[in-house]
Amino acid sequence: MASDNQDDLVNSSDPLHPANLIPELCRSFYNLGWVTGTGGGICIRTGDKVFIAPSGVQKERILPSHIFVLPFPQPDLSPHTDRVFLRRPALNLKESACTPLFWNSFDLRDAGSCIHTHSQHAVMATLLWPGAVFTISHQQMIKGVRVSGTGRSLSYLDTLVLPIIENTPNEEDLKDSMAEAMINYPEAAGVLVRRHGVYVWGTDWEKAKTQTECLDYLFEIGVKMKLAGLPTVLNEPL
Ligand SMILES: CSCCC(=O)C(=O)COP(=O)(O)O
Numbered sequence: 555m556a557s558d559n560q561d562d563l564v565n566s567s568d569p570l571h572p573a574n575l576i577p578e579l580c581r582s583f584y585n586l587g588w589v590t591g592t593g594g595g596i597c598i599r600t601g602d603k604v605f606i607a608p609s610g611v612q613k614e615r616i617l618p619s620h621i622f623v624l625p626f627p628q629p630d631l632s633p634h635t636d637r638v639f640l641r642r643p644a645l646n647l648k649e650s651a652c653t654p655l656f657w658n659s660f661d662l663r664d665a666g667s668c669i670h671t672h673s674q675h676a677v678m679a680t681l682l683w684p685g686a687v688f689t690i691s692h693q694q695m696i697k698g699v700r701v702s703g704t705g706r707s708l709s710y711l712d713t714l715v716l717p718i719i720e721n722t723p724n725e726e727d728l729k730d731s732m733a734e735a736m737i738n739y740p741e742a743a744g745v746l747v748r749r750h751g752v753y754v755w756g757t758d759w760e761k762a763k764t765q766t767e768c769l770d771y772l773f774e775i776g777v778k779m780k781l782a783g784l785p786t787v788l789n790e791p792l
Pocket residue numbers: 591592593594595607608609610611649650651652670725
């Protein structure tokens with residue numbers, strides 16, 4: 555028999571249920587230095603439901619009962635209207651400030667999951683690439699990066715190009731510039747935010763996670779190469 559208990563949306567013995575996955579993934583992201591000090595996180599969309607963590611909490615200590623569930627699509631996500639929720643935690647919590655940014659990935663890329671990290675590799679990349687894009691070529695891990703909106707990945711011979719947007723004092727205010735970067739760089743697998751971190755999406759949580767791993771690797775090695783005085787983009791094939 556169907557239940558109208560909102561908590562049924564987050565109570566499951568299935569370890570792959572989004573309400574169980576988000577806490578588990580946040581713990582591993584914390585250990586990678588991606589979501590320390592409460593910032594960053596992950597959301598998961600399963601069809602018409604979006605599972606989102608609370609804002610400003612230790613992300614490595616989230617419980618399934620802390621998860622918000624929102625309907626997708628939302629009737630209206632403008633700053634002047636209240637969001638619609640299918641389920642709110644009993645505790646006095648607010649949904650992640652990343653919610654409008656996560657929504658960009660659903661609206662513009664039909665994503666099933668989006669990850670936001672404050673990885674120092676991402677932040678350093680935005681400092682050492684002062685322009686509008688991060689670029690790197692001739693790295694094996696480039697082959698792991700998907701061409702957004704297609705079923706294919708980049709080739710070893712492709713140059714990875716990722717847009718960088720400027721940070722704003724409030725996370726929510728990044729929504730429009732992130733959307734603009736996604737429109738201008740339709741094949742990009744993510745968007746870097748200067749002095750802040752990165753947003754990366756995927757058709758499901760596994761792809762969002764592995765894309766973030768590939769990109770973080772490339773930010774790290776790119777930063778190390780730049781600091782060692784090595785070129786990060788080669789014009790001639792090796
Ligand atoms: C020290 S975190 C500052 C706010 C931020 O950058 C962020 O990603 C906030 O995420 P939350 O999910 O905690 O609202």
